[in-house]
Amino acid sequence: QQQVKQSPQSLIVQKGGIPIINCAYENTAFDYFPWYQQFPGKGPALLIAIRPDVSEKKEGRFTISFNKSAKQFSLHIMDSQPGDSATYFCAASKDYKLSFGAGTTVTVRA
Amino acid sequence: NAGVTQTPKFQVLKTGQSMTLQCAQDMNHNSMYWYRQDPGMGLRLIYYSASEGTTDKGEVPNGYNVSRLNKREFSLRLESAAPSQTSVYFCASTLAPGGNQPQHFGDGTRLSIL
Numbered sequence: 580q581q582q583v584k585q586s587p588q589s590l591i592v593q594k595g596g597i598p599i600i601n602c603a604y605e606n607t608a609f610d611y612f613p614w615y616q617q618f619p620g621k622g623p624a625l626l627i628a629i630r631p632d633v634s635e636k637k638e639g640r641f642t643i644s645f646n647k648s649a650k651q652f653s654l655h656i657m658d659s660q661p662g663d664s665a666t667y668f669c670a671a672s673k674d675y676k677l678s679f680g681a682g683t684t685v686t687v688r689a
Numbered sequence: 690n691a692g693v694t695q696t697p698k699f700q701v702l703k704t705g706q707s708m709t710l711q712c713a714q715d716m717n718h719n720s721m722y723w724y725r726q727d728p729g730m731g732l733r734l735i736y737y738s739a740s741e742g743t744t745d746k747g748e749v750p751n752g753y754n755v756s757r758l759n760k761r762e763f764s765l766r767l768e769s770a771a772p773s774q775t776s777v778y779f780c781a782s783t784l785a786p787g788g789n790q791p792q793h794f795g796d797g798t799r800l801s802i803l
Contacts, residue, residue, distance in 0.1 A: 581731065588729070611789035622693070622779050622794030623732070668731055672788025675720070675739055676747065679731035 582606055583671050585680025592659055593688050600654045600683045602669035607650070609671035609678075614643065614654050617666045617682075626667070627654075659687045691715050695780050695795035702770045702802045710765040710798050712780030720783045721763035722747075722792065723755060725776040732779065738763055739786040770802045 585602045592598045602612075613628035629636045629643045629652065636643045640657040656663055664687050669680040696711045714721065719740050724732040734747030738757040752774060754766045763782075767774055778798045783790035 583731075585731070613791075615792075620796065622781070622796050623792075624794065625791040628789075628791075675737060675745075675786050675788055676734055677732075677788045677792065678748075679733070681729050681731045 581681060582678040583669055583680040585669050585683060587683060588681070589684040589686070591686045591688060594660060596659050596687070598656050598659055598663075598685045598687070600667055600669065600685070601651065602653065602671075602680050603649075603651045604671050604678075605650065606671070606673065608673050611672035612643070612645065612652050613670050613672070613677070614641075615668045615670065615679075617668065623668060656685070659685075661687050661689050663687050693780055693782055693793055693795035695778075695798050697798060698796070699799045700801070702767075702800065704771060704802060706770050706802075708767045708770060708800070710767075710778055710780075710800075711762070712764065712795060713762045714780075714782040714793070715761065716782060716784070716793065717760070718782035718784050718793070719760070720786045720790070721757065722781040722783075723753075723763070723765045724779045724781065725749065725774075726779060726797070727776050735765065735778075772802050774800065775802045776800060 614626045615623035616626045617623040642655040645652045670677045693714045722737040723735040736755040741760045781792040781794045
């Protein structure tokens with residue numbers, strides 16, 4: 580079974596809206612939590628990442644919120660643009676391996 | 690700067706045929722990975738190579754073999770393809786071993802097995 584549970588499967592927002600993607604994990608040994616962005620026909624690309632000793636990290640319009648006690652983390656896309664339309668994957672790392680969530684397809688309508 | 694290059698981009702096989710997927714990186718990375726991506730499943734690690742000369746099983750290794758040919762190249766082989774192996778396959782590389790390293794992905798090989 581998947582070690583990282585991601586929701587929702589898809590979401591649609593209007594331009595300027597704030598899509599929020601949530602992920603949850605059980606294994607407390609995970610020590611690094613990246614988000615990857617994937618456009619159709621392309622491979623995933625690292626977007627932003629956080630370590631469990633930090634509660635929030637911002638890079639441009641992308642923000643990760645991390646709740647260690649709840650074993651949950653989320654991605655917020657501020658002031659979303661049509662160019663942000665993509666599939667987003669959360670992941671969690673232990674040793675050499677990344678465990679990915681199932682992905683969320685975000686559509687930003689102009 | 691090509692990054693990670695995968696060949697072929699598309700392939701259709703019949704059940705029982707064999708096939709090797711090729712991956713090469715030009716970033717002088719030490720570690721390389723093979724994933725498969727299926728709808729609703731995210732990416733699942735098949736095999737990885739922490740450094741040249743080493744390979745290890747990932748989450749879903751059954752039905753696959755790998756070869757780390759040199760530092761640049763990491764191939765994935767299906768000895769006897771099955772319809773359950775229909776998927777999009779991604780190769781990735783990192784500068785050093787470890788899941789906390791940014792993974793650089795190729796654009797994938799779309800494989801259909803009839």
